[in-house]
Amino acid sequence: MLKLRRSMMFVPGNNPGMLQNAGIYGADTIIFDLEDSVSITEKDSARFLVRNAIQRIKYPSEVAVRINHIATPFGREDLAAILAVKPDLIRLPKAETAKDIQVIDAIITEAEAKQGFTPGSIKMMAAIETAFGLMNAYAIASASSRMVAIAIGGEDFIADLKTSRTSHGSELFVARAQLLLAARAAGIQAIDTVYSDVNNEETFITETTAIKEMGFDGKSVINPRQIKLVHGIFTPTAKQIQQAERILEAYQTALANKSGVIALDGKMIDGPIVARAERVLAYAAAVGVRKEADK
């Protein structure tokens, strides 16, 4: 089944209460953060807290850890502590070259062998947060078979662009589009940046709708209250599901009748339309609004 990453929720790694409750909100992925939300003086305690939380608590979501960049003094220590408890996913911040990914891939490969984990079972994703990184996005996205997604780290990226965040989002449009192209070219998922004004639901919904329409697979969130909103936007409507079912039915009938041209409601149905309908139904099944058996 399709692996959903509609909502990837950041949880500061140094907050025991938040670690304890991270699993209750239904995020597709929980990202325990050892990087920007943890001050230098708390890096070690966060690392141990996150390690122990992953070891002791059964989270119902995919568990990712955002490590510090591998070039900092903390990155390798993060990996040493965290890989031993087998997170589902390692997220690298500020990825700029394929080399960044390959270095971590090698460390993970070694850890998997040492711990006896299935080779390749720990996945990776990377955040692109600079113009330079974006220029290398495809190389980063395809640098390792562990890579499942790339994300845009909006705030750092905008700072690097020397502009600021707007409500209409045009400052990020090119970067988002380019990131999406790189992800699709590499055959992995594209994840959008966080929206930090958690009390502004209206703009959050507008932004999430826009990135969903662009083709993104999900959005990073910083507050559990944003999860439901994201899921609502990413869930196919009953009408969309019904239409997809009708398209596939018409397609199958035509196949059975060996009829050459297929039309539904006066519109021609061809390969891409069938593929889109199949994607809608697969998605509906993955989010649980349509059971697999209904297909």
Next chain:
Amino acid sequence: MRNAAGREIPEVLAGLKKVVPYQGPFAIRPEGRLTGPKIRMEKPRSEKLLKSIDQAIDATGLADGMTISFHHHFRNGDFVLNSVIAAIARKGIKDLTLAPSSLTDVNEAIIPFIEQGVITAIETSGARGKLGRLLTAGTLKRPVMIRSHGGRARAIECGDLQIDVAFIGAPACDLCGNINGIEGKSACGSMGYAMVDAAYADKVVAITDHLVPYPLVPISIPQTQVDYIVEVEAIGNPKGIASGALRISKDPRELLIAEYAAKVIEYSGYFKQDFSLQLGSGGASLAAAKFIKEKMIDQGITASFGLGGVTAPFVEMLEEGLLQAIYDVQDFDIPALQSLKNNPKHQEMSASFYANPHNGGPIVNQLDVVILSATEMDIDFNVNVITDSNGVIMGASGGHCDTAAGAALSIVVAPLLRGRLPMILDRVNTIVTPGETVDVIVTERGVAVNPLRQDLRDNLKEAHVPLVEIQDLQRMAYELAGRPDPIQLSDEVVGIVEYRDGTVLDVIRKPQ
């Protein structure tokens, strides 16, 4: 002896003529007649207005060993209770029973008078902070008597709690003693708890900072029940009486619990046109208003009435036509008391009308759904809202057991863990609401339905909430936080938790 809630109750308890153990929520059939105040006579054109609280104390004939009462509608803004007790102490009167509808943090000021023996017994809904610790320490001559709001109204009306003098803080009062709570600088809204005291106390003193010419309209407490009036500069601090509009929580965990609770209501079988509803004023309970409102609008359902302590989100529902009426025993914020003043569909009621189990039918009996908070719960669905994890009094019984017993569906919402403390135990330290009156417990990690309610278990299968057994919830909590050590208790009984029908539900033992 062991009562029907499984609690060991001493055969003899100071302050009770006869110890009747709890036997089930509606097992007691009361007999006899209601009590009443002493007969009064007031000649035409006589004067009720006195010069001072001192003078009023003298006029009432207050003496050693008597019982005095107050209401808690002013909450942490109350000046009346503290100032009256200080005045009583100055007169050298001793050995009083203090029977307010509840005690708040501001009442810590009376601690010296408890230590001096001015007050030697307390009967109330609960206490917090230093006062709670003092009561738990067993400083009083006899155990503190904890009653629910409905249970207190019952006790007053049947004579279990006989009030000699009621001192009533009156936000607006005329020269003959008519009182309401909606006018004046110390407006508190409903006078619901004070109404019972006024009707049954032998002597009633109105203390006001807003004395108006005769007649006052509307009247909440009538002149026929008031003996004396004292005007003072201030009866309370408005900031402590009512807050600005209470807002729905933004805490994601409380919102998640509230969302589950709203789904439970939606699928319970009670979510129908003209259902009725009560919400608590705290966290997840109040937040449920947000989700219930959405469902009511989506499905075109309106409620017949809303009940309880009233808050801004409830008032909004009334104004939007989602509630046809509100019945109000107390107000928590300024929008609530303004609504009581201005909206004819917002009806004041007494504590007896609200919740007394031994009258012609309190309105809690008409309640379809109530959402209640909890301090601790146990695997028998018993709820504690009075003592903390160290066994110290830190809460109040309030209307908890009254509404749980009356409502067709009683939902208790609480986090499964508070800090490192699991909230579902093998047995709660103190039972305030018996498990047989609690239908559903909603936490952030799962929803447990009382096995007594198979109908609800069936209905909730479609509710898209994580349905689990209560034991599973407890196990989840213990896995995360470990099994808490039991509180080490002594044999000394420092509190009696009376059930609303006058039986003994539990006792509070002094922690070692």
